[in-house]
Amino acid sequence: MGVETLLEKKFWETRKQHRENIIAALNEFISGPTREGLIKLASEIWALRFTYSDIGWYVDARVLKYMALEELAKAFALLIDESVPISERLKVKIPGFGSGAVSEILFSVDPNKYPIYNKKFVVGAKALGYEIGELEHVIRLTPGILEKLRNVHERILHDFSKLWDHVRREVGMEIPKFDFTDALLWKVAQEEILVSDLLPWREKPSVPNEEEIMEIMGILGKGVEKYLELVNKGENRERAIEKVTFYVEGMIEARGIGRNVGEVIKALNDLVSNILEVLY
Numbered sequence: 001m002g003v004e005t006l007l008e009k010k011f012w013e014t015r016k017q018h019r020e021n022i023i024a025a026l027n028e029f030i031s032g033p034t035r036e037g038l039i040k041l042a043s044e045i046w047a048l049r050f051t052y053s054d055i056g057w058y059v060d061a062r063v064l065k066y067m068a069l070e071e072l073a074k075a076f077a078l079l080i081d082e083s084v085p086i087s088e089r090l091k092v093k094i095p096g097f098g099s100g101a102v103s104e105i106l107f108s109v110d111p112n113k114y115p116i117y118n119k120k121f122v123v124g125a126k127a128l129g130y131e132i133g134e135l136e137h138v139i140r141l142t143p144g145i146l147e148k149l150r151n152v153h154e155r156i157l158h159d160f161s162k163l164w165d166h167v168r169r170e171v172g173m174e175i176p177k178f179d180f181t182d183a184l185l186w187k188v189a190q191e192e193i194l195v196s197d198l199l200p201w202r203e204k205p206s207v208p209n210e211e212e213i214m215e216i217m218g219i220l221g222k223g224v225e226k227y228l229e230l231v232n233k234g235e236n237r238e239r240a241i242e243k244v245t246f247y248v249e250g251m252i253e254a255r256g257i258g259r260n261v262g263e264v265i266k267a268l269n270d271l272v273s274n275i276l277e278v279l280y
Helices: 003-007 009-031 035-044 055-064 069-079 099-109 119-127 143-159 161-171 177-189 195-201 210-232 237-254 258-279
Strands: none
Touching: 003 009, 003 161, 003 177, 003 195, 009 035, 009 069, 009 099, 009 177, 035 055, 035 069, 055 069, 069 099, 099 143, 099 177, 119 143, 119 177, 143 161, 143 177, 161 177, 161 195, 210 237
């Protein structure tokens, strides 16, 4: 148990073989779509294999009932076509294939580019203290959701980069970045690795500089102004907060300073608390 469970080469070889099996099954189905080929593909995908005990029933009742084999083959071919923008590829609706299955397929195409979304991500990320917001409940993968998912995985990769380097050295093989983050979150969610086991490996958060603090404060100020404007126009308060949240998140992400917002707000909260203690 513990971090040592990440140092087993067989574990990483099995994960690599899993990705290769999905791509092989996909290409086979695309070149000659059959029910048996679809069952083979679905059986390889963790998000489906661990959800449905009868994959044959799932294929008939949840997939083929709504889309013909030939149309499914075209949809899968588009989904994995890296020459087409991801925004166009994610417009295709494949019945029975939700955010978990679709993200796993994309992950298999390029595990350095596409992270996996599943329940283990939610449990593991929250256990490690990461804010995931709307990622807690995702039904369909969209370009916006994919980008937010990637941002969380990138933060995890940054925070545990020393562990990633250590694992690669010890097992003697290259491990794609989102393969590492998915495996780490999976083991945390399964409690095979405890949060306390990871403390020595976690990067200490960087201290935001004065310029970043002022920029974030300015954005938050505009968010407050936007909220008051919406409420004064008769907008429901909850709806106004939701709109302002997206507004502020977008401005922060556009400036590339999202990684420091939490630290700034915590520092400001501590500062205000200290001032109130002195005054009262």
